[in-house]
Each structure stands twice: as structure tokens, then as C-alpha cells.
Amino acid sequence: MKILVINSGSSSLKYQLFDMKKGERLAKGLIERIGCGGPKDHTEALKKVVADLGAPKDIDAIGHRVLHGAEIFKDSVLVTKSVLATLDKLVKFGTLHMPPNIGGIRACQKIFKGVPNVAVFDTAFHQTMPDCAAMYAIDPKYYKKMGIRKYGFHGTSHKFITAEAAKFLKKPLARVNLVTCHLGNGSSIAAVKNGACVDTSMGLTPLAGLVMGTRCGDIDVGAVLSIMEAEKKTPEEMDALLNKKSGLLALAGSSDCRDICAKAGKGDKQAELALEMLAYRTALYIGAYNTVIGGADAIVMTGGIGENSSEVRERIVKRLGALGIKLDRKANKIRGSLGVISTKDSKIPVVVIPTNEELAIAQDTARIVGR
Ligand code: ADP
Numbered sequence: 414m415k416i417l418v419i420n421s422g423s424s425s426l427k428y429q430l431f432d433m434k435k436g437e438r439l440a441k442g443l444i445e446r447i448g449c450g451g452p453k454d455h456t457e458a459l460k461k462v463v464a465d466l467g468a469p470k471d472i473d474a475i476g477h478r479v480l481h482g483a484e485i486f487k488d489s490v491l492v493t494k495s496v497l498a499t500l501d502k503l504v505k506f507g508t509l510h511m512p513p514n515i516g517g518i519r520a521c522q523k524i525f526k527g528v529p530n531v532a533v534f535d536t537a538f539h540q541t542m543p544d545c546a547a548m549y550a551i552d553p554k555y556y557k558k559m560g561i562r563k564y565g566f567h568g569t570s571h572k573f574i575t576a577e578a579a580k581f582l583k584k585p586l587a588r589v590n591l592v593t594c595h596l597g598n599g600s601s602i603a604a605v606k607n608g609a610c611v612d613t614s615m616g617l618t619p620l621a622g623l624v625m626g627t628r629c630g631d632i633d634v635g636a637v638l639s640i641m642e643a644e645k646k647t648p649e650e651m652d653a654l655l656n657k658k659s660g661l662l663a664l665a666g667s668s669d670c671r672d673i674c675a676k677a678g679k680g681d682k683q684a685e686l687a688l689e690m691l692a693y694r695t696a697l698y699i700g701a702y703n704t705v706i707g708g709a710d711a712i713v714m715t716g717g718i719g720e721n722s723s724e725v726r727e728r729i730v731k732r733l734g735a736l737g738i739k740l741d742r743k744a745n746k747i748r749g750s751l752g753v754i755s756t757k758d759s760k761i762p763v764v765v766i767p768t769n770e771e772l773a774i775a776q777d778t779a780r781i782v783g784r
Contacts, residue, residue: 415439415471416775417462417525420478421517423509424449426458430466431775438772440466447513455513455520463524474529475521476778478569478770480510482534483560489537489777492518492530500532506560507618531778538568538575541609546705549617563621565613567595570715571603573773574766578713579608581751581764592702592709594695595768596725597716598626598668602695604702612705614698620655623698624691626668629659631694661687670718670725692728699729703736709761712738714754715768721748730755730763738763 414434420427424447430440442465444458445451452458463469477492483503490496497518504511518530547563548556555561571593579589586608593603600623604612614622614630623630632655641651662668664687665676676684703709712733718725723745730740737760745754747765755763 414473414779415469416778417472417475418478418771418774418778419475419517419521420771421455421458421513421520423447423513426455426462426517428462429771429775430469430472431772433775433779455516456523459517459520459524472525472528474531474778474782475525476531476533476774477514477518477521478774479514479518479532479534480536480566481506481564482532482536482540483564484540486532486534487537487540489531489533489781491781492522492532496532506564529782531781533569533774533777535566535568536564538572539563539565539603539610539613542612546612561617563613563616565601565603565610566615566619567599567601567603568610569770569773569777570595570768571601571605571610571613573770574713574715574768575603575605575608577751577766578711578764581766582710584710590706590708590710591713592699592706593713593715594699594719594729595716596623596695596714596719596722599628600625600630600695600716600718602698602702604705606706612702622694624664624687624694625660626670627657627660627662629655629663661691664690670722674722674724688725688728692725692732695729696732699733700736703761712761712763714763714765720765720767723748726754726763726765733763736761 416431416433418429426444426447428442429438432439444461447458448454452461481503483506485499500515521530549562574593575591576586578591579586582589589608591605593605595601599619602614603610620628621631637651640646660668661673665673665684667673673684673687677688699712714726726745727740730738739756739759741754741756744752749767751766753762753764
């Protein structure tokens with residue numbers, strides 16, 4: 414069985430082709446500059462994918478990464494006419510990402526006639542959050558009228574590493590308690606109780622929570638209002654400032670954690686502060702979520718930083734002594750592979766598990782089309 418996975422963004426389209434029987438990735442590619450020098454739209458971009466793949470006739474299903482499923486899609490779903498109509502209504506939850514996500518699905522319907530499409534949502538895994546975690550303490554009319562609440566993102570990754578962690582810990586998925594940390598350019602943490610998400614650090618949008626590459630994460634809304642007022646910024650300008658020009662980039666001049674580590678190593682004070690802020694806030698969430706789930710079986714780290722950066726992992730784990738967690742500095746040298754980085758006598762193991770969002774989308778697609 415062959416599954417094509419599509420991640421369709423505003424100006425680029427990433428794809429991977431999997432052979433599910435063999436559990437192998439057959440191809441991977443990126444089409445760039447859609448609508449700005451490259452293919453004129455997503456249909457043209459997909460024609461390029463078809464050409465790159467040698468006009469395959471044996472694709473069984475296509476899985477699409479979709480940013481937002483709101484409260485409607487609690488799981489991945491087979492795309493039908495009515496699902497597409499519903500997705501169109503959810504554009505308000507992600508005006509930047511949803512149109513190209515949906516555009517990618519429509520383009521596939523045209524190019525791969527008769528092949529089933531499955532939408533896999535970044536928000537779905539977090540739909541099990543209880544109201545006390547998901548609601549904001551504002552007039553409930555904003556939830557009722559506009560759906561303003563916490564949704565969370567990176568769900569595909571949190572779900573994937575939850576399943577992998579359960580296997581690794583030899584615990585049934587329905588009984589595993591974890592704090593899962595996806596630390597990449599965008600970062601989020603989830604509290605997982607009995608295999609299901611009960612809280613997560615991102616919110617209505619991916620802006621909330623941890624210190625990220627270009628996003629500020631948690632901030633007093635009063636500070637946002639003060640800046641808007643003082644500099645007469647529009648909501649769009651403020652959105653760009655907080656999402657694209659904040660985080661590590663604003664603090665220390667680069668959104669790339671490797672650059673920040675290198676700068677800190679040379680004694681750059683701002684880079685040092687940026688790393689400590691990142692580690693501090695991550696540890697803060699780990700402590701809180703460990704309480705929320707009544708004690709974790711493991712802390713799991715993944716994403717570009719979580720999988721690769723010994724330095725950031727060390728800075729985080731050093732702050733978790735109150736939980737009886739101890740770092741094994743030698744084991745912490747691992748990069749991009751599965752392994753325990755805490756000592757044998759650590760009260761809670763810290764496990765690095767590489768994520769694979771594309772494979773997770775392919776697996777979900779296979780499940781939904783029932784093969
Ligand atoms: P995205 O959120 O875009 O998928 P990734 O998960 O690929 O991002 O993570 C990108 C981040 O991972 C960058 O900040 C990068 O610096 C960091 N990273 C990747 N490899 C290393 C490494 N060896 N050491 C430190 N940071 C790393």
C-alpha cells in the first residue's frame with residue numbers, strides 16, 4: 414500500500430511517499446515559490462510532484478496535514494464534499510495556513526482522480542483536554558460566538574511520540590502518563606494522562622507557551638496592548654511582531670538554536686539569557702504538567718532541539734531536580750536517536766524519541782481508509 418503525504422503551505426508544498434507494507438519512505442521532495450516565481454498554484458505544484466514521482470499509478474491514499482480542526486474534527490477524517498465545506502468554514506482559525514492546506518486537498522482531487530484524501534489535524538490529539546484546561550477566563554460569549562478557547566498544535570507529533578513512548582516503556586497506551594516536549598523552531602508541551610492529552614502549551618493559535626525560534630510564547634496581554642497603543646500598531650503588525658520577530662530571534666539575533674548555543678559559548682550575554690529563558694519556561698511547564706497528570710512515567714523530548722541539542726536538554730533537565738530527575742551527561746550526548754538521557758536512579762526517566770510527523774500522517778491515513 415502506497416500513501417502520499419502532503420504538507421501544503423502558502424508558498425511551498427512538501428511531500429513524502431511511503432510504502433506502508435515495507436514501512437519504507439520511497440520519496441521526499443519540496444516544491445517552492447508557489448505563486449511567486451514557481452508554479453502558479455497548488456494544482457501546478459502537484460503536477461510537478463507527479464512528474465518528480467514518475468507519474469505513479471499506484472497511490473492508494475493521500476494524507477494531508479491540516480492546521481486546524483476546531484472542535485469538529487477530533488480525529489483524522491476521510492475528505493468528502495461535506496468535510497471540505499466544513500474545512501472552508503474553519504479558515505477563520507488559520508487564515509495563513511488553512512487556505513493552502515485546503516488548496517492542497519482540492520488540487521489532489523483534481524490530479525489524483527478517485528484516490529481517497531484524508532485530513533490529519535494538528536489540533537485533533539488535544540481535543541481530549543478538559544474544559545478547565547481549554548477555556549480562557551473571559552466572557553463565555555467569545556467561546557460560544559467565535560470558538561475562542563485553547564486548541565493546541567503539533568498534535569500529530571505528540572500523538573506519535575506518545576505511542577512510541579508507550580511501546581518503549583512497555584506500557585499499554587491507555588495507561589501511559591507522559592509529559593511530551595516537542596522542541597523545534599515552533600515548540601509545545603503536552604500533558605498526557607492514560608494516553609490522552611489533558612493539557613498543552615499552545616492555545617487558540619500556536620503563539621502561546623514556550624520561548625520559540627520567532628514566537629514569544631506566554632506573555633502578559635497587557636504588555637501586548639501597551640506596545641500596540643504606544644506604537645500605534647495594527648493587529649496584523651502586532652501579529653507579525655509576536656509570531657515572526659520575537660523569541661530567540663528577538664532576544665539574541667537568530668531563530669536557530671545552534672547559532673544561539675554557539676554565541677552563548679563565546680560569552681554572548683543575550684544568547685545565554687535566551688537559552689536560560691527557553692530552558693526555564695520548558696522546565697516550568699514540565700513541573701506543572703507532571704502535577705496535572707499525577708506523576709509522569711517519563712518525560713519525552715523530540716523535535717529538532719529535543720532530538721539533537723545536548724546543551725538545551727541539559728539546561729532543562731538541570732532544573733528538574735525537585736522531581737528527582739537526574740541527567741546522565743554521557744547518555745545525553747545522543748543525537749537524533751532514541752535513548753534515555755537520565756540516570757538509572759532518576760525518579761522519572763527522560764527519554765529522547767525522534768518524531769516523524771509525515772509517517773504519523775501516513776499511518777493515520779492508512780487507518781482511516783481502512784487498509
Ligand atoms: P520545525 O519546527 O521547523 O519543524 P525542527 O523541529 O526541525 O523545526 O527544529 C529546528 C530547530 O532545531 C532549530 O532551532 C535548530 O537549531 C535546532 N537543531 C537542529 N539540530 C540541532 C543541533 N544539533 N543542536 C542544536 N539545535 C539543533
